[in-house]
Amino acid sequence: MRAAAEKGHTSAASLPGIPRASKLITSAVAAKSEATTSSPSTKPGHEVLLFEALQEGLEEEMEKDPRVCVMGEDVGHYGGSYKVTKGLAEKFGDLRVLDTPIAENSFTGMAIGAAMTGLRPIVEGMNMGFLLLAYNQISNNCGMLHYTSGGQFTIPIVIRGPGGVGRQLGAEHSQRLESYFQSVPGLQMVACSTPYNAKGLMKAAIRSENPVILYEHVLLYNLKERIPDEDYTCCLEKAELVRPGKDVTILTYSRMRHHVLQAAKTLINNGYDPEIIDIISLKPFDLYTIGNSIKKTHRVLIVEECMRTGGIGASLRSSIIDNFWDYLDAPIMCLSSQDVPTPYAGPLEDATVVQPPQIVKAVEQLCQ
């Protein structure tokens, strides 16, 4: 059980700004084999912070295709509230990196109209929570128009922005919208968690003909990683095998990946061998990667930042039961955030999201 501990082990940065160990498993692409896929980063590469990786992806696609444009609040002259669009307005002009007035529903609708007539816009929600104001457009038009028009109009739009619980940002700025949008038919949803997959998913989302929501996390923007110099994308529908193992399958995404990795350090030292999968694609789920893992370990733990009620974990659980019931040796455990508006006070806020000790305990319980 202790076996390949050191080799497959990654030290996580659960606090922003702390660089990760150089030995990395970033098997984002074509994870069909069960063996650890080697790091696709060719050795030179360059180090970036996650927000820079997003910016690189965005800039490269904008250079490649003049129809790609960005719309959002403060994306232009201000460079983006989280610096993802820094420098782009100077380079591409005010129309390609459009500073919008504060009218989420209307400018999201405008982006949809522009996408229908030939452009490829990226809408930035300054905070994902603000996109609640654009729910009408996202659900009715973004998700539905391709269908209700009988396939005539495509909407190659990317909607992105930071969400998740930050550092005492208060309830309204700490929302997780993945659970709210997951039911909308016609949308794809992906969540990035490392600079490598951030850039790859950004590029893939821009190139996709489908409307894609790219979920970023407020606390992950300063993660540092060495990424390849060459052009690459990550598959929008595939999960990422972060660490192979055989005792338990831990399914997670976004910031919780890093909490899981932190918990993994303890677990491995205590003799457990967890298989960690970052699901990446929140909708649709990559049931192949997930299924293969369950067939190996027979135990599932889902660790997510969504609220418990109606969250991604809830959907994932039912998907697994539908497809892999016979392979389970124990009930699926799901660790989610508390069903509470995120409180301001530090200790209370920490208690709303899943922390590494809880993950350790859950695995120990699951593997009894």
Next chain:
Amino acid sequence: MLFEDMVLGRSFEDMCAQMYYRGKMFGFVHLYNGQEAVSTGFIKYLKEGDYVCSTYRDHVHALSKGVSARAVMSELFGKATGVCRGQGGSMHMFSKEHGLLGGFAFIGEGIPVALGAAFKTKYEKEVLKNDKADAVTVAFFGDGTCNNGQFFECLNMAALWKLPIIFVVENNLWAIGMSHYRSTSDPEIWKKGPAFGMPGVHVDGMDVLKVREVALESIARARRGEGPTLVECETYRFRGHSLADPDELRKPAEKAHYAARDPIVALKNYLLEHKLADEAELKSIQKKIDDLVEDAVDFADASPLPPRSQLLENVFADPKGFGIGPDGKYRCEDPSFTAGTAQV
């Protein structure tokens, strides 16, 4: 041409009512009777490549823009030959070929989409450096929508960026059963244009020639790059809000007042008076339209219903969006997947 288009609109809508009561179409159907001058007056003066964005009262906008009566009628019957393959229905008419951007059920949600099309024209001109890019977008919506946030947000952005869009308010005084005067603090909608920095015009929407004047002016303005215009057309719907509306609230006197201003009758009298056409010609146009509409019904009747396999076909432009199944293959690779029998 104007006469023919208005007669087409009227005859088509009358046929819709018949078909609805015969059980050939269902759901919410909103007819345009009485408002033909607005649709004809604007849309007939657009050129190919221009865009129109409508609401749920969209059959006549579709017809004026060039969508065939057959395609619209089939769509209403829910047949596979409909303009949206039967997937949209009465309230969701779209045509990429004719630049019809919809067909929206919620009021106001089409206006930002129209704004996006106008934005694309500006983008094409300034970023993609295509000097010939001059497509104009016309957004149609009602008086009720003018109290909605999206209306104001879009007026602001259109004027801010000088987008080539015309906001046409079809003020028929009623939002289902809500009188315009009971819901609006300042009922003169055209005044809201200058508040945002664009001209606001009020026009008699029952007179197609007056509408045409305003249309030509505002379309030319937009094409020249001078920006948006807000046009309030005073008009009236002769029927209820939808075929399910008993229309009991509106006073008979009001209805009679506007019935006397029927735009088709008005144009007919004008043509005859100015000797631009004679009775025989107008009768033959009416006959031609009647035949066209009959043909549309026959076509729709004969068309097949969509097969079960069409259910999931257009959910994603790229069907890889359905994801990877437990067997490792993309779900869309299974040919029967679109019938909706597989589990997601």
